[in-house]
Amino acid sequence: MGTDGNGCENMATVTQSVSTTCIAGxxxxxxxxxxxxxxxxxxxxxxxxxxxxxxxxxxxxILGNQLLSIKPTDNTTTISLNMQANGIYFVKIISNxxxxxxxxxxxx
Numbered sequence: 001m002g003t004d005g006n007g008c009e010n011m012a013t014v015t016q017s018v019s020t021t022c023i024a025g026x027x028x029x030x031x032x033x034x035x036x037x038x039x040x041x042x043x044x045x046x047x048x049x050x051x052x053x054x055x056x057x058x059x060x061x062i063l064g065n066q067l068l069s070i071k072p073t074d075n076t077t078t079i080s081l082n083m084q085a086n087g088i089y090f091v092k093i094i095s096n097x098x099x100x101x102x103x104x105x106x107x108x
Contacts, residue, residue, distance in 0.1 A: 034100065035093050041105035045080045048072075048102075050093060058092040081106065 034051040048057060053075055059068040067084065070077060081089070086106050093100045 034095075034098065035102060037091060037102045037104055040102075041107045043108055044082050044084060044106050045078065046104060048077045048079060048091060048093065050075050050095065052095050052098075054093045054095045056092075056094045058094070060090045060092070062088045062090075 036047075036049045038047055038049075040046065048054075050072075054072050054077075057068075057070040057072055057077060057079070058066060059070075059079065059081065060066050061084075067081065067089070068079065070079070079091075084106055086108055089104055089106060091102045091104060093102070
């Protein structure tokens with residue numbers, strides 16, 4: 001086990017490959033306790049609530065194409081994706097010290 005110049009930890013032995021875990025500058029990744037998305041599944045309209053005001057909320061499709069970027073002004077944000085087909089989507093909530101990704105399903 002060791003730490004590189006960025007403070008990232010890795011675990012390695014002579015018989016196994018190196019595995020490194022590091023998300024630079026982010027204290028918490030996938031801090032699910034601070035974010036709620038409902039309803040899920042939904043009919044293309046859903047609500048994201050956070051305990052801390054998010055800096056940005058990004059919505060992507062299953063291929064990673066960005067569909068929407070929002071700068072929320074409140075801890076509760078209603079999002080409507082009326083023009084999107086049924087399927088799996090992701091919402092990424094970025095705050096000062098954390099990032100969370102939630103999966104949701106649209107079923108019209």
